Amino acid sequence: MKTKKKGFTLIELVICILILGVLLSIVLPKLVQGKYRALLTACQFNLRAVASALENYHTDYDSYPDSQSTFDDLADSSRYSPTYFHPAPTCPSSAEKYTYIAADPITIGSTSSIHGYTTACDGGLHYIVLPSLVSQGYPQYNPATGGRFFP
Numbered sequence: 001m002k003t004k005k006k007g008f009t010l011i012e013l014v015i016c017i018l019i020l021g022v023l024l025s026i027v028l029p030k031l032v033q034g035k036y037r038a039l040l041t042a043c044q045f046n047l048r049a050v051a052s053a054l055e056n057y058h059t060d061y062d063s064y065p066d067s068q069s070t071f072d073d074l075a076d077s078s079r080y081s082p083t084y085f086h087p088a089p090t091c092p093s094s095a096e097k098y099t100y101i102a103a104d105p106i107t108i109g110s111t112s113s114i115h116g117y118t119t120a121c122d123g124g125l126h127y128i129v130l131p132s133l134v135s136q137g138y139p140q141y142n143p144a145t146g147g148r149f150f151p
Contacts, residue, residue: 039093043121046089050098050119053084063113067102091121 071088103116
């Protein structure tokens with residue numbers, strides 16, 4: 001009389017491994033994309049915070065900072081009181097500082113002031129990892145265009 005051995009056959013184990021491989025190949029990219037979506041959302045939030053600080057600066061000085069200014073300058077308590085950032089904002093995915101580009105100054109009478117800017121995230125992996133969300137360039141904020149975050 002034959003006794004059946006308890007256990008799995010090699011074919012059953014191979015089928016289980018294949019099924020797990022297929023499931024992982026479906027789930028893993030979504031998890032990675034979810035992480036980078038969260039970083040992109042944090043980057044967009046930081047750009048909104050930067051825009052808010054620049055609007056506060058505009059309220060105090062009736063002009064935006066010039067192109068020579070950096071966010072480190074605006075975070076420097078020896079130059080500005082109150083400071084507009086603490087610390088200077090960086091992209092969460094790359095820790096690179098945001099770019100600030102002032103608009104051309106407008107001269108009215110004898111005073112020249114800047115009434116526009118663009119701030120952008122030049123670093124990070126937004127465009128590489130999420131090409132469907134960031135189709136052209138990196139996230140940026142410009143108050144004249146209504147706060148679009150992508151060019």
